[in-house]
Amino acid sequence: MIKAVEWKDDALVLLDQTRIPEETVYCRLTEVSDVFEAICSLMVRGAPAIGITAAYGLYLALRNFSGESPQFFAEMNRQIDYLASARPTAVNLRWALESLRQALLPHQDEPTASLKDRLFKLARALHEDDRQRCDLIGEHGQDVVPESCRILTHCNTGALATGGIGTALAVVYKAHQRGKKVHVYADETRPVLQGARLTVWELHTAGVPVDLICDNMAAALMQQGMADLVIVGADRIASDGSAANKIGTYGLAVLAKYHRIPFYVAAPLSTFDFNLKHGKDIPIEMRNNDEIRKVFNRCLITVPDVSCWNPAFDVTPPELISGIITEAGIIRAPYRENIQKVAHKQLFA
Numbered sequence: 276m277i278k279a280v281e282w283k284d285d286a287l288v289l290l291d292q293t294r295i296p297e298e299t300v301y302c303r304l305t306e307v308s309d310v311f312e313a314i315c316s317l318m319v320r321g322a323p324a325i326g327i328t329a330a331y332g333l334y335l336a337l338r339n340f341s342g343e344s345p346q347f348f349a350e351m352n353r354q355i356d357y358l359a360s361a362r363p364t365a366v367n368l369r370w371a372l373e374s375l376r377q378a379l380l381p382h383q384d385e386p387t388a389s390l391k392d393r394l395f396k397l398a399r400a401l402h403e404d405d406r407q408r409c410d411l412i413g414e415h416g417q418d419v420v421p422e423s424c425r426i427l428t429h430c431n432t433g434a435l436a437t438g439g440i441g442t443a444l445a446v447v448y449k450a451h452q453r454g455k456k457v458h459v460y461a462d463e464t465r466p467v468l469q470g471a472r473l474t475v476w477e478l479h480t481a482g483v484p485v486d487l488i489c490d491n492m493a494a495a496l497m498q499q500g501m502a503d504l505v506i507v508g509a510d511r512i513a514s515d516g517s518a519a520n521k522i523g524t525y526g527l528a529v530l531a532k533y534h535r536i537p538f539y540v541a542a543p544l545s546t547f548d549f550n551l552k553h554g555k556d557i558p559i560e561m562r563n564n565d566e567i568r569k570v571f572n573r574c575l576i577t578v579p580d581v582s583c584w585n586p587a588f589d590v591t592p593p594e595l596i597s598g599i600i601t602e603a604g605i606i607r608a609p610y611r612e613n614i615q616k617v618a619h620k621q622l623f624a
């Protein structure tokens with residue numbers, strides 16, 4: 276499996292996802308400001324992967340700290356707010372940082388050296404925790420994948436987006452490993468093309484049959500009976516089951532409903548925001564208009580400075596979702612009630 280995030284030789288190593296497919300470049304980061312920039316620029320992306328990255332980033336921010344324990348905690352809080360502001364929608368980012376803070380709080384009396392040591396071990400453990408959650412999502416997802424299945428997916432939800440084998444793609448990988456006949460249709464996922472650049476590469480490398488389609492082909496694909504199942508990831512899920520995911524996901528859910536195709540969201544419980552009651556409360560990141568105007572820095576349009584509307588995510592309401600595949604099993608309607616039942620399993624450390 277390709278690794279998006281790794282801790283190696285005392286540094287954070289990220290595969291630069293902005294440069295795929297032109298180059299496969301790994302960047303070695305040792306400063307928290309570089310980690311912040313890597314998250315903003317999509318060098319690393321995907322909800323769980325940015326949470327893990329931020330956890331290592333917090334350690335990098337504090338590993339040379341030389342003050343006493345109270346100052347250590349004050350500085351940690353400042354760095355958590357800084358890192359959490361890198362991207363607003365994927366709640367895994369805040370969840371990861373908050374998990375580390377909660378795990379360190381009972382040790383406030385310890386010397387700074389020991390706190391730093393704990394912080395590093397916690398970041399490693401959070402990474403491993405996500406790997407395990409991915410495996411479980413893949414296992415639970417088998418309940419909805421028949422022996423032969425054509426699966427439509429959106430964006431990238433695999434090893435490049437997580438600390439393990441992925442979320443929606445974990446379900447695909449496990450099905451493939453079990454000898455099920457799976458065929459994936461991957462949306463190219465405009466504007467940043469995570470589907471075309473990343474998902475197709477990942478699946479092809481793993482030997483999973485895949486066809487790339489343009490986003491505007493999904494309706495025809497369904498109309499022609501060529502998709503049996505839709506599985507996507509999520510960046511934040513509210514307590515009512517509304518799921519924010521890469522822009523275009525909501526459109527797929529509407530289409531799936533019309534064509535009576537099961538539509539599943541696959542996500543770890545770290546993607547659930549139990550503080551939010553409704554999907555409309557999920558903050559949606561607005562990104563630079565050049566993502567629409569340009570592809571690989573080449574302008575696509577005749578009016579180079581044309582105004583654009585570029586939300587990175589949309590929100591799919593629970594009534595369009597057949598179920599949410601998590602590491603704790605598949606959550607189905609009534610979502611509010613059933614999501615509450617698994618809330619305690621979200622905890623880390």
Ligand code: MRU
Nearest residue numbers: 320321322430432436508509521
């Ligand atoms: O903007 P991105 O590339 O970070 O968006 C990622 C997605 O929307 C993924 O589908 C989502 O994070 C689920 S990843 C396991």
